[in-house]
Amino acid sequence: MPRMLDVSDEVRAEIGDEEADRLLGGDNAPGTYDCTSCRTPGDSERERTSTVLFVGEETAVLAFAHASCIPSQVVPVSEEQLQGAVRSITGGDAGQQGGQGGEQTVDGLPLQAELGVTSGLLLINGEVQPALVVEPLVPIARPGTTGPVDVFLELLNEQGFAPVTAIDQLPDPISGWSVLLVMGKLHAVLQPNANGGQPVAWWQAHQPMQVAEEWRSAVNKTGRVLVYAAPVGTIGQQPREDLLREAMDRAAASGRLVGAAMPLAGT
Known part of the structure; x- marks a missing residue:
């Protein structure tokens, strides 16, 4: 039976016309699926469904999502990220958990440093906004040097992050x-590739990071994430979102917070 699939031009270019036509005809497309964005069931025979192609260096994985959640598109990822995506899609990492309170230690690229990332919700101008707060575990030196000056905020300013002076204003897109x-699990923050081509991971989780249902719902509503960053020791591990907000307010008031609004990469 033909499926109600959306196959974008970029997805068609990657998989070829023959495979795209087979999908649209129902030969290689699932009837029911778990949406790769909101994680709820979908039915490609009854509702518009997007094809989402995750492309790594050597392999690619085709996933499906409600068209109302995300459009059909190609999502470039590293091979390691792709394997993590496969585990998420197939349920292979169902027993794994992220760090406590939504926090997880990750590798920051290209800074070559350990970063802590916390997910939370912020109330800005009366609307709930999904946010990530990034804080290094050690002072960050400029690549190619050993410090001792912490230049974390300076490096991010050079990348396009803007100083945040008050949390009650949305940061600009980057x-x-x-x-x-x-x-529904956080895999990475992607940045442009300095050499062109596919984006690269600036931050990548050691394993997919579980986020709260309320955070996922806010992301699906806004289609973006507010990413904030502060130097080591500025925010700390906060057990509640109100305490996280207070720590961010203090960081902003002292000129030690930068931020940017980022869209979702595919899901």
């Missing part, structure tokens, strides 16, 4: 950056 969320 060109080329995005947040990779697959099956």
